[in-house]
Amino acid sequence: QVSDTLAKEGPSSPSYDWFQTDSLVTIVIYTKQKDINLDSVIVDHQDDSFRAETIIKDYSYIIHMGLSHEIQEDFSVRVVENVGKIEIVLKKKENTSWKRLGHPLENHNLLIPKKDTGLYYRKCQLISKEGVTHDTKLFCLMLPPSTHLQVPVGQHVYLKLTITGTEIVKPYTPVSDFLLSEFKEPVLLNNKYIYFLIKIYPAGLFTPELDHLHIGDFVSVSNPEGNFKISQFQELEDLFLLAAGTGFTPMVKILNYALTNIPGLRKVKLMFFNKTEDDIIWRSQLEKLAFKDKRFDIEFVLSAPTSEWNGKRGYISPALLSQFLKRSLDNSRVLICICGPTPFTEQGIRLLHDLNFSKDEIHSFTA
Ligand code: FAD
Ligand code: NAD
Known part of the structure; x- marks a missing residue:
């Protein structure tokens, strides 16, 4: 399904397959690349759509489907680095046999330049907000259980809020809590939390709104971007x-x-x-x-x-x-x-x- 021009310019096209047991459905992505890891794939299941975006150099390979049956919220993602294989294991809601995985949605089974994929968002919950300096705060957001996303070193994401009826989007660079770790209990589910250090500008458009959010409120977080390698x-x-x-x-x-x-x-x-x-x-x-x-x-x-x-x-x-x-x-x-x-x-x-x-x-x- 990959057009000739893309196939010539970009990496060779990945493919996917799926298999099932009574209780599980496993989707396997063969990336045909060796330098992939858990940062390379972003998986979301929301609003009846299942989407897995695999980043291969400057391209994205997208699996995007309406699944044929219901699945449980959480799933696991595994990468077999030496063969470039990604396995996403979904848990069936009911132990029935699936005749097909689902129906294709936008960009399904395509390898497209990353810049053409558009920003994809999921809603994350504000878990904590702590003052760091007089105007800068550490925000902790939690990814939904139905998302696998790790922001690579040197990359940023976009945060989106609807402010008086208009969607406003600004870029922010997640930080790790390693500088804080000796002061805090180590947190379980580490990959579910994303930390941001954000300066609040009283006359700014976005940051005062972010600052006014309550614990438990939601902010949309995009896929990572950036050219640091x-x-x-x-x-x-x-x-x-x-x-x-x-x-x-x-x-x-x-x-x-x-x-x-x-x-x-x-x-x-x-x-x-x-x-x-x-x-x-x-x-x-x-x-x-x-x-x-x-x-x-x-x-x-x-x-x-x-x-x-x-x-x-x-x-x-x-x-x-x-x-x-x-x-x-x-x-x-x-x-x-x-x-x-x-x-x-x-x-x-x-x-x-x-x-x-x-x-x-x-x-x-x-x-
Ligand atoms: P804005 O509305 O943009 O205003 C900012 C300040 O400029 C205010 O004081 C405002 O009064 C003043 N201002 C606005 N317009 C004018 C004007 N025309 N003339 C004079 N003054 C004006 N920020 C972080 O805190 N943490 C991060 O991790 C972070 N990561 C980033 C990553 C990237 C890749 C980039 C590009 C930016 C990043 N930023 C980060 C900055 C962030 O994206 C926002 O620009 C910042 O939060 C300000 O947003 P705002 O809408 O609140 O303020
Ligand atoms: P600030 O106003 O507190 O200034 C911090 C220091 O920057 C100053 O002390 C000064 O040394 C230097 N500086 C400021 N203006 C300068 C000028 N005109 N010439 C030379 N040096 C100057 O900074 P802030 O409010 O914390 O702003 C941080 C900036 O970093 C924002 O513009 C933000 O967008 C940007 N940022 C970018 C990225 C990114 O691109 N990935 C990530 C995070 C922040």
Whole structure:
């Protein structure tokens, strides 16, 4: 069913099959790819439609059906990485034999460019909301039991609310709670929760509405997007993170991933730009991490400090960067990630080019 042009340009087309026992229906997706994992597939069962989107490079392979019989709310997803196989095990509501899986819905059994799939949403419940700084809060949303979704490192999702009859959508980057974990009981069902650090702008369109939600209210959450790739960490030795304000959010998962999963990593340095001390997100947690893990260093830079501030001051500048971006070895493999207000990021990229860092050594997070 894949058009010739797509098949020629993109990866070879996946296929699917299904089988059943008395109580279970298993859908198997053969991706024909080896680098897939549990982040690669997003599964939803809502409003009588079953949808599984498998991300293969810049393409999506979609199974989208109205199932022929009812199923229970929860299901399991398994990936057999070495053969590129995904198994989704559904539980039948009644132990009857299904003659067919269901009828096809939009885009079913197609491999289409990811940019053409449109945003797909599911409603998530607000579980908690905690103040982090005077204007930034940690929101915890819970995915429905009938969704499997994991947001990959470096990617964001869109949150959607209906505000006075109009749907408003804004992008947010989930964080992990690893910086908080020593203060909290480990949570079960970890993959069901998505955490966001969000700054509330009193005159903003979206964030005041989000802030007014009550525990138990619903927010729609889209599939993940973004062009950061884990492969950018390959054989990395030095990782430099330049974050301003809530531009810190993509750095949280990056930091966690880098410190746990990059074997040859020697140094991770975060330069965190804020207006004042009160604006610094998770300051003491970052300081504790730097104390605990000798590979990690943190430097705070304030653009509007009080006179008591002894640390670095100002906006991003050649002087700050040239001093900070020291390779641990002359030829070490580096990656610099940068995120913050657009003028900060643009200025930062210009300065990094001036300091002779190549395009491949810089990743900027933008819309
Ligand atoms: P807006 O209505 O956009 O207003 C923001 C501020 O600008 C307010 O103070 C408002 O008064 C002022 N303003 C609006 N319009 C004007 C104007 N014309 N002139 C002057 N001032 C104006 N934010 C986070 O907090 N956490 C995240 O994890 C996060 N992730 C992001 C990921 C991506 C990929 C991107 C692109 C952005 C991300 N953001 C994040 C920012 C987020 O998407 C919103 O832009 C932010 O929450 C503001 O939304 P708002 O509707 O409340 O405010
Ligand atoms: P803020 O106003 O508190 O500023 C934080 C710091 O940014 C300042 O202290 C300063 O050092 C720097 N800065 C601000 N304006 C600057 C300028 N004109 N030139 C140079 N440096 C400047 O920041 P905030 O309110 O927390 O905003 C964070 C921004 O990050 C938002 O614009 C948000 O959209 C963006 N963001 C983007 C992503 C993404 O693209 N993936 C993710 C999260 C946040």
